Amino acid sequence: MAEMKSVADNDRPLLIAEDLAKNYGRLTACCDVSFTLYPGEVLAVVGESGSGKSTLLQLLSAQLVPTSGRVNYRMRDGVLRDLASLGEAEQRFLFRTDWGYVHQDPAQGLRMAVSAGANVGERLMAVGWNHYGRIRHTATSWLERVEIDTARIDDTPRTYSGGMRQRLQIARNLVTEPRLVFMDEPTGGLDVSVQARLLDLVRTLVAELGLAAIVVTHDLAVARLLSHRVMVMKAGRVIETGLTDQVLDDPREPYTQLLVSSILPP
């Protein structure tokens, strides 16, 4: 019975964006964006800087209010709700538990002055955990999962390398078992070798936990590695969309062809 329920849940959209648009005065940051995201699905939003992809991510995660259009999200009780209609408590629940948000700069997503263990444990306390031993145990196992030496659990992320900080940010986000994770250029500031390790880690975790994710990236290699589907944005609009390997191996739009042909061979 439990299995039947999960199958039914997976057939129902988790998030539906309808005609989303955001204007800053006369400037259009993004417009006419509509798509449906299913549970367990990873969507990459690609395009160069200024294409509107970061604005879109903020609209989808209720950090910006759209000028028009709306975002519907299926809450844990199965009811599809317009994000704009949610009360403060419901929004807080999404931010603290049901969603993760991985920033390009880990310093934005972490508290740099408190220990790594507290960075992970804090999200658990926010959802009502109060047993110190259990919190520490869970934090430790998450550090292991993201390949951070647990001997470093009491150090602050200030003493961590860029790659370790990013892995800690991921642990902090995933510890509450969110259903949807937003990622904004998650490998942006990292060395190539550190990037490969992080991507491998994210790919494995997303698959194991059955997470849905929306990943904004300008790096098509990241999109190929992580995502099932791709949306290509240019000047605030979605110009091409499809299965990731379709769009990257058989790009149709001039701009997508330009992006794909600009990848350096490995």
Next chain:
Amino acid sequence: MPAMIEITNAEKTFTMHLQGGVKLPVVRDVSFDVSAGECVALAGPSGAGKSSILKMIFGNYRCDDGRIGIRHEGKWLDLVKAEPCRILGVRRSTIGYVSQFLRAVPRVATIDVVAEPLIATGLARETARGKAAQLLQRLNISERLWRLPPSTFSGGEQQRVNIARGFISDHPILLLDEPTASLDAANRKIVVDLIAEKKRAGVAIVAIVHDDEVRRAIADRIVDVTSFAAAA
């Protein structure tokens, strides 16, 4: 045996926008069927569109026109019109594809590269690894290589890893793009045997094979791709 693939008037053209919008017709009026337990070999000179047709059947290349019917979980599905999530479902449980070159994720061990399609269908990791080990052994990939990522392997080793990955699932449809191209005689024979086993198990196979001997050994029927040539 029932048909598993039904292709009707499929058509593909590339439009190269960066080269002034040049249109590169690839194939047109592609029509053929493949039944369960049957191996159809695509024949034709290099550049005739053989690999493109395989990619169209896998949903990797989009069709401009026509129909690509796939029997997926007992029902016909037109891949040309299918939603992306349906195509992913078809790849998970119905169509396996052995590409010409292995495209693996950096850092992932060979045994996991091979086991991944099974894990994706929900099988336990250790069970999937056990099956992967059997196949790698059969394909003569030395056990000391299993924990290493395949990126540093020789061409022939990479191809055998790719074959193991494609053959590990019990998909009812298999697409093979030059599966024996860089293999020695002994390994070619093993792959021919593996293909024969798949056919006996009722798998519908579409293959591109240049080696005449291998083609004679596996193909029940030959489809000449030059008849689908799109006039430039």
